[in-house]
Every structure is written in C-alpha cells, then in structure tokens.
Amino acid sequence: MAAKRIFADEDFTCPVCCDIFTDPVLLQCSHSVCKACVEQYWITKPFRQCPICRKRSKRNPPINLALRNLCEAFLEDRNQRASEVLCALHDEKLKLFCLDDKEPVCLVCRDSSKHKDHRFRPVDEAVRDVKEEIRRTLIPLNEKKRVLEKAKQTFIQKEQYVQSQGKTTEKLIKEEFLKLHQFLFKEQESRMTAVREERRIKCEIIQKKVETMDREISSVIQIIREVEKRLGVNNISVLQNFKDTLKQ
Numbered sequence: 001m002a003a004k005r006i007f008a009d010e011d012f013t014c015p016v017c018c019d020i021f022t023d024p025v026l027l028q029c030s031h032s033v034c035k036a037c038v039e040q041y042w043i044t045k046p047f048r049q050c051p052i053c054r055k056r057s058k059r060n061p062p063i064n065l066a067l068r069n070l071c072e073a074f075l076e077d078r079n080q081r082a083s084e085v086l087c088a089l090h091d092e093k094l095k096l097f098c099l100d101d102k103e104p105v106c107l108v109c110r111d112s113s114k115h116k117d118h119r120f121r122p123v124d125e126a127v128r129d130v131k132e133e134i135r136r137t138l139i140p141l142n143e144k145k146r147v148l149e150k151a152k153q154t155f156i157q158k159e160q161y162v163q164s165q166g167k168t169t170e171k172l173i174k175e176e177f178l179k180l181h182q183f184l185f186k187e188q189e190s191r192m193t194a195v196r197e198e199r200r201i202k203c204e205i206i207q208k209k210v211e212t213m214d215r216e217i218s219s220v221i222q223i224i225r226e227v228e229k230r231l232g233v234n235n236i237s238v239l240q241n242f243k244d245t246l247k248q
C-alpha cells in the first residue's frame, strides 16, 4: 500500500484526454496514449503519428499492459482511500464506536478524557447492530405499506364497480329510449293513416254529392230549354200547353 502511494495522478494521466489512462497503447516512440484517444486523433490526421512527439507510428499499436495494470491498481487504491474516513481530531482510523455518544471514534479518542468510562464496540459490530436496528424500524413501515396497499385495492375495486354499474345503467337507458322511439314512430304512422283514411272518405262523399248536383243541374237545364222552345211557338199553342208547362 505504502509503495503504491509514491505514484502521483500525473504518472497515470493521458496527455490527450488528461484523465487516468483507459487501455493505454504503446507507440513506437515509446509514448503511451489511451487507445480511444489515439484512434480519435488519427481520424483528423493524414498519417498516423504520436500526438506528443509527432513521430510516425504503426497501425494497431500494442496495449501497454504494465501501465494498464498500474492504472487499475492506482484507481483501486485511490477509491479505497476516498472511502476511508479518518478521525478529524487525531487523523487515525475510526475503529471504535462509542455507545454513549453514538459516534465512531479512534483509539486515541477512546483514551481521551472526553470518553472517560464510556462503552465501546468495534465499528464492524456497531454497524451490524445499527443495521439490525434500521431493519427493525422497517417492520412497522412495511406493515403500514401493506395496510395502505390493501386500502388502495378496496378503492380500485369500488371504482371498477362504479364503472360497470354506470355502463349497465347507460345501456338500460339506451334500450328504453330505443323502445320509446319505436313505439312513437308506430303511433305516428297509425295516426297519419287514420287521418288520411278519414280525409279520403269525406272527399268521396262530397264528390258523390257534387255528381248528384251536376245531374240535377243538367236535368233542370234540359227543362229550361224545353220551356224556352215553347215560348217560340204560336200564341194559342202557348195557352193550350200552359197547364203542361206548370206541371213540369
């Protein structure tokens, strides 16, 4: 661990992307660059050259395995150091947990007057206990979740019932109004037929009467003509036929 720390970030930094090397390739000039970086660089150039010293390079340069392994080890070490929190007062690892103050402490803290007569647990054990406690708080929460979900289910079922009931009522209304429409249409038709029939009969009677009148008128016209003829003959005949004329 201590040996690794003699390296600094810049030893593993690609000169093109300025990040820790990813799959570094070894060029003929012995410079190293990320595989992706050099390929990207070559797209813009007429021939393959080193992005640092401009010397020509062969196609498909080999991966610099040694450098790649060192980069991986360096990143792993850096991540580990980042996750390792040290005591703010003594810069020592926080190996213990003070049960009275409920805080992680280092070995120097334990012997300090601040934690005199306090009870301690190894951090791993304390983590286990705390996790157990957290798990216990989950029990009522899970129960609450279960109750809420059950209540939600009830509401969903109610909604489904309301939906289906509404649809059934809609269907019934449609059916009833359809029947009503059919009934009204038939009723209209039968009344119209009755009115037409009545009109036809009345008109027929009137026409018959008109025909009778026509016949009477023409017979009267006939008589008028007969009478007018008699007016034209000699005077004695008028007197002789007078009685007959009156009879007509």
Ligand SMILES: [Zn+2]
Pocket (backbone or CB within 6 Å): 014, 015, 016, 017, 018, 019, 021, 022, 033, 034, 037
């Ligand atoms: Zn790079």
Ligand SMILES: [Zn+2]
Pocket (backbone or CB within 6 Å): 027, 029, 030, 031, 050, 051, 052, 053, 054, 055
């Ligand atoms: Zn070079």
Ligand SMILES: [Zn+2]
Pocket (backbone or CB within 6 Å): 087, 088, 089, 090, 091, 092, 105, 106, 107, 108, 109, 110
């Ligand atoms: Zn401390």
Ligand SMILES: [Zn+2]
Pocket (backbone or CB within 6 Å): 098, 099, 100, 101, 114, 115, 116, 118
């Ligand atoms: Zn304490």
